[in-house]
Every structure is written in structure tokens, then in C-alpha cells.
Amino acid sequence: MTTLSENDLWLLSFYRSSEINGALFFGRVARTLRGGPLQADVTHHFADEANHAKYWTRCIEDLGYNAEKLSGAYQDQYLEAVGLPANLMEVMAITQVFEKRVIGQYHRHLRAPDTHPRVRQTIETIMEDERWHVKYVRDALQEMARKYGQQLIDDTLARFTAADEEVYAKTLAEYGERIAFLGDGAVDLSVPGKA
Amino acid sequence: MTETVLAVWTRQPLATHTLTRRERDRLAELPRRARPQWLVSRHALRVLLGVLGLPRETTGYAFPHRRLSLSHIEGAAVAAGAVRPAPRLAGIGVDLETDRQARVDTARFFLDEHERSWLASLPEHARPSEQLRLWTVKEALFKADPDNRHTVLLDYRTLDASARRGSARAGPHREPVFGYASTRLHGAHLSVAAAFHGETRTPQANAPERETTVPTAVTFDEVADRISTTLSIPVEKLTPETTLRELAADSFLLVEMAVDLQEEFDTIFTQDELREITTLGELAGLVGAKV
Numbered sequence: 001m002t003t004l005s006e007n008d009l010w011l012l013s014f015y016r017s018s019e020i021n022g023a024l025f026f027g028r029v030a031r032t033l034r035g036g037p038l039q040a041d042v043t044h045h046f047a048d049e050a051n052h053a054k055y056w057t058r059c060i061e062d063l064g065y066n067a068e069k070l071s072g073a074y075q076d077q078y079l080e081a082v083g084l085p086a087n088l089m090e091v092m093a094i095t096q097v098f099e100k101r102v103i104g105q106y107h108r109h110l111r112a113p114d115t116h117p118r119v120r121q122t123i124e125t126i127m128e129d130e131r132w133h134v135k136y137v138r139d140a141l142q143e144m145a146r147k148y149g150q151q152l153i154d155d156t157l158a159r160f161t162a163a164d165e166e167v168y169a170k171t172l173a174e175y176g177e178r179i180a181f182l183g184d185g186a187v188d189l190s191v192p193g194k195a
Numbered sequence: 196m197t198e199t200v201l202a203v204w205t206r207q208p209l210a211t212h213t214l215t216r217r218e219r220d221r222l223a224e225l226p227r228r229a230r231p232q233w234l235v236s237r238h239a240l241r242v243l244l245g246v247l248g249l250p251r252e253t254t255g256y257a258f259p260h261r262r263l264s265l266s267h268i269e270g271a272a273v274a275a276g277a278v279r280p281a282p283r284l285a286g287i288g289v290d291l292e293t294d295r296q297a298r299v300d301t302a303r304f305f306l307d308e309h310e311r312s313w314l315a316s317l318p319e320h321a322r323p324s325e326q327l328r329l330w331t332v333k334e335a336l337f338k339a340d341p342d343n344r345h346t347v348l349l350d351y352r353t354l355d356a357s358a359r360r361g362s363a364r365a366g367p368h369r370e371p372v373f374g375y376a377s378t379r380l381h382g383a384h385l386s387v388a389a390a391f392h393g394e395t396r397t398p399q400a401n402a403p404e405r406e407t408t409v410p411t412a413v414t415f416d417e418v419a420d421r422i423s424t425t426l427s428i429p430v431e432k433l434t435p436e437t438t439l440r441e442l443a444a445d446s447f448l449l450v451e452m453a454v455d456l457q458e459e460f461d462t463i464f465t466q467d468e469l470r471e472i473t474t475l476g477e478l479a480g481l482v483g484a485k486v
Contacts, residue, residue, distance in 0.1 A: 028447060032425070032454045084450050086466040087457055091450070148463065 002063045002116060009060070012119065013068035014175075016056035023049035029091055038088075041136045048129045059122040077170065082163040089141070089148045090156055096137045097160045101168070103130050198284055198389040201484045202275040203243040203476075204291075204380060204414050205435065208234035213241075213436060217254040236267045239274035242415070242435045246480030247276050248471070264289040264338050268383065275387050278484055285371045285390040288338025290331040293383045296323050305333050305348035310356040328377050328384045329356060335388035336363050336373050363388070380414070418456065418479035425455045435476025442475075456482055 004012075026046035033039040060067045078094075085091045106123045109115060141153055208231055214222065218237065225233055237253050243263070244251045256263060263276045264287045275289035299322060302311050306329060314322055314329070336351040337343050346365055351373070353363045363373040375388040415435055423430035426442055433442075443449045453464055460482050472478050 025447070028451055029454075032451045032458070034458050079446065083466050084446055084453075084469070086450075086453060086464045086469045088454050089463075090466070091454065 002118075004063055004065055009065055009068060010070075012056060012060050012063075013070055016053050016060065016067050017070040019049050019053035019056060023047075023053060025049075033088075038140055041140070045133055045136070048133070052126050052129070055122050055125060059118055062118055063116065078164070078167050081167045082160050087148075089144045089153060090160075092137055092140050092144065093153065093156045093160050096134070096141065096157065097164045099130065099134050099137060101164060103127070103134065106130070198281055198374065198391075199278040199484070200275050200287060200387050200389060201243065201246060201278050201480060202273050202289060202385065202387060203239045203246070203480055203483070204271065204273045204385075205235060205239045205242070206271045207238055207415075207434060209238035209241055210434070210436060215252055215254070217252065221254050232267055232270070232272070235270065236265055236272040236274070238435065239272040240265060242474075242476035242480055243274040243276050245474065245477045246484065247278065249276075259286060259288075259338060259341060259343075261286055261341070263287060264335075264387075266291040266334075266338075268293050271381070271383070273380075273385060277389065281391070283391045285392045286339040286341045288335040288340070288388040288390075289386070290334035290338065291380070291383050291385050292327055292331050292334075294324065295327065299323070299326065302326055305330060306356070307349065307352050310353060313356040324384075328386070329353070331384045331386035332363070332375050332377055332388070335375055335386040336365070336390075339373060339388040339390040340365055340371065341390065414483075415476060415479040418482050419475065421456055421459050422452055422475065422478075425452050433475055435474060435479065437475045438473055439475070439478070440473075 023046055026042055026049055030039065030043040030046045033042055057067055082094065085094055106127055110120060110123055145153055211234070222230055222233060240253045240256070240263070241251055244253065258265060261284065262280050263274065265272065265274050266289045267273070268291050271291070273289055273291045275287055277284055277287055302314060306314065310329060314325060317325055332353065333348040333351050337346065337348055340346060340351070350365050351363055353361055353375075355361050359378070360376040363375055365371070365373070371390040371392050373388050373390050375386060377384060377386040379385070419430050419433040422428070422442070423433060426448060428442065439449055443452070453469060456478070457464055462482065464481065468481055472481060
């Protein structure tokens with residue numbers, strides 16, 4: 001059994017919980033979409049998120065612990081800050097903003113000293129999926145420019161990015177001490193669950 | 196001149212417990228047999244007022260009204276209103292008629308020579324329906340005309356009787372000029388007309404469709420059917436007064452519902468628009484206004 005600090009266990013459980021919330025989010029988006037490439041991609045994304053939650057559950061178990069049950073969802077705070085997405089473009093724009101923060105967070109974790117190899121392996125496995133998520137969401141937004149207009153998409157991304165930073169700052173204020181071990185002063189607590 | 200007109204159609208009466216005191220008083224003044232129909236008409240009007248962001252006390256509106264119009268047939272009603280009334284808008288008119296065999300010899304009372312000539316050129320089996328459609332057009336034009344005290348239906352002349360969307364005038368030189376549109380709705384002909392002041396150009400019969408009044412024909416029932424499917428709620432439990440909060444156990448259900456409606460009706464909602472919506476009737480109206 002590996003010794004995990006309370007903060008280590010909390011963070012890995014936080015990742016797991018966020019992936020579960022991401023799966024629930026994309027499951028619902030997938031259920032709403034009509035047939036077509038985006039439906040297939042979002043359904044794939046939904047399955048990825050569920051798998052990521054499974055990876056974290058197993059990772060934590062392999063380290064000799066059980067994942068903590070965390071209450072409350074980061075998603076709720078996020079939607080409170082940005083408002084409910086009103087259309088499919090906004091759903092994908094939110095996803096893009098989250099994906100960027102997710103990737104940034106996992107990269108930071110990989111750079112942290114003394115990251116356990118099992119944790120590193122889990123993050124690297126997840127990151128393979130994340131790269132594809134970024135690509136398909138970017139492609140989907142480009143495709144949507146014909147319907148929504150590029151300017152509206154750019155404005156929406158800017159609005160959601162600003163809201164994301166607000167929620168990030170709030171979350172950092174609440175949980176910052178738990179992730180201080182990740183290193184630099186600009187530690188980026190983000191949410192791998194995408195929404 | 197362009198005017199977007201929203202039409203709300205319903206067969207459901209307004210629930211009496213939602214009536215205001217003035218509406219209850221008005222209802223009580225009516226003969227008992229007239230009350231069910233009045234409630235259906237008020238229902239259509241109430242939903243329309245909500246969508247247009249106007250005060251919802253229905254007794255506060257007198258007809259003819261520059262921005263609003265009402266029509267009803269047995270057991271159904273339609274309320275029409277200008278979404279963003281142009282400064283030159285003089286009036287709105289709506290008329291609804293269920294299919295029936297119109298007597299051909301009555302055409303001379305409301306169709307001019309050109310219109311009757313066009314009607315006569317149609318196959319015999321098509322004439323009654325087209326005659327009825329033109330009746331609704333003339334009724335809508337008459338209602339839209341703020342100065343109709345001395346006019347009859349025959350005074351209103353379409354530039355092209357065959358057009359589902361077109362222009363019309365009341366007499367050869369008189370203002371206002373009119374735009375109108377007709378559509379089929381649940382076994383009935385629905386026509387909406389808008390009258391405009393100060394129009395100087397002569398509308399052309401072949402004018403682009405975007406320059407005519409366009410009624411919307413998305414019904415509450417169509418929207419309710421989609422929501423019933425998305426949220427797995429029996430459609431009979433959905434009424435225009437049903438609030439979104441009653442339906443959605445969590446806020447993301449609203450997102451699912453909104454995205455599904457936009458996909459189904461090929462339209463786009465904004466956050467600002469959705470923020471203003473509290474009932475299904477208003478949501479149906481938003482869909483209708485956007486389609």
C-alpha cells in the first residue's frame with residue numbers, strides 16, 4: 001500500500017468525481033442530439049468520461065484506498081456563473097473552455113515532483129483521449145460557424161472563458177491548500193470533468 | 196416594409212383559477228354558452244401577451260388593436276401579434292376558418308373581378324378551398340385596417356389572388372397598404388394581415404416573399420409533443436401555463452429541452468431569450484417567433 005496524504009486522496013477523488021459529472025453531462029447532451037457525426041462524437045466523449053472515472057477509481061484502489069465521496073459539483077458552480085447554455089453551440093463552447101483547463105491541470109500534475117507512477121500512468125492514458133476531445137470540439141465549433149456566425153462563437157468563448165476564470169479563482173480560494181503540493185504559485189486547480 | 200407576426204393557436208381554455216379579477220368579472224357577464232369559447236380565446240391571447248412581453252391582463256386590450264388581433268372558430272382560437280411593431284404599422288388582423296363547402300355564388304360579395312377570374316380558372320374541386328382561403332385573407336385585411344368603419348370586404352384587393360404571401364390595397368389609391376400571408380393549420384385556413392401607413396411605393400405582385408407579412412405556424416401542441424418525448428412526461432399534462440420549473444427536476448433538463456427544440460425546429464435560442472421564459476406557452480411562442 002502506498003501512503004497517500006489526505007490532500008493526495010482528495011485530489012484524485014476530485015478528478016474521479018469530476019469525470020463522473022462530465023460523463024453525466026455528455027450523456028445528456030448525447031441523448032439530445034440528432035443523428036450525425038456530432039452525435040457519434042459526443043457519445044464517444046460520454047463513454048470516455050465514464051472510462052476516466054473508472055481509471056481513477058482503479059488507480060485509487062491500486063494505491064490501497066477507496067475514492068472519497070465528494071458532494072457538490074463543480075459543474076453547478078460553473079453553470080451558475082455562465083448561465084445555462086442556451087443552444088448546442090454554447091454547449092460545445094463550454095466544453096472547449098473546460099477541455100483547455102482540464103489539459104492544463106493534468107499537465108501540471110504530471111510536472112509535479114514525486115507524482116506516483118500509477119497516477120502518472122492514469123493521467124497519460126486520459127490525456128490521449130483529451131487530445132481528441134479538443135480536436136473534435138474545435139471542429140464542431142468551426143462547422144457551427146455557418147449556422148451561428150463566427151463572431152457569436154468567438155464572443156461566447158470569450159464570455160465562458162471569463163466565467164471559467166471566475167469559477168477557478170473561487171474554487172482555488174476554497175481548495176487551494178489541498179493542491180499546493182502540485183508546485184508553482186500559479187497552481188491551476190481545474191476540473192477534469194469538462195462541465 | 197417587413198413585419199414579423201406571431202400567431203398562437205390553441206384549443207385549450209384558460210384555466211379559470213388563473214383569471215384575474217377583471218377577467219372573472221368579464222366572464223361572468225357573458226352568456227353561459229359563450230364562456231368556453233371566450234376562455235379559449237383568452238388563453239391564446241394570454242400566451243401571446245407573455246411571449247411579446249406585454250402586460251398579461253387580457254381585459255386591458257380593446258380590439259381592433261394596432262399590434263394584436265384575435266380570431267376563433269368552434270373550440271379553437273388564434274391570437275396574432277406584431278413581434279416588433281414597425282413605426283408605420285397601422286394594424287394587425289387575423290382570421291381562422293375551418294374547412295367547409297363555401298357557396299361559389301357568394302364570392303361576388305367579397306372578391307373583385309380579377310380575384311373571381313383567377314378562382315374560376317382553377318379546377319372545380321379546388322375552388323371551395325381557395326375561396327375560403329381568400330375569405331380569411333379579406334377578413335384579416337379588414338381587421339387590420341384601422342379605418343374600416345366604411346369599408347366592406349370587397350374593398351380590399353389582393354394584387355395576386357393566387358399568392359399565399361402578398362400585398363393588398365383597400366381601393367385603388369387609398370392608404371394603408373397591406374401585407375398578408377395564409378397557411379393551413381389543423382384543417383383550417385389561417386390568414387394574417389398587417390396594414391402600413393405612409394407606404395409610397397406600389398407593392399409588386401412578384402415582390403420577394405420577405406417583404407410580406409409572415410405568420411408563424413408552430414403550434415403549442417407541436418412543441419408540447421417534443422417536450423413530452425424529451426422529458427418523458429405525458430403530453431396531456433402539458434399546458435401553456437405549465438412552468439418550466441415544474442417540468443425540470445434539475446436545470447440541465449431545461450438545456451436538453453431547449454437544445455432538442457432548436458434541433459427539431461431548426462432555430463437558435465439565446466440565453467437572454469430563455470431567461471425570459473417561464474412557461475411552456477411562452478416557450479412555444481418563442482419557437483414560433485424564431486422559426
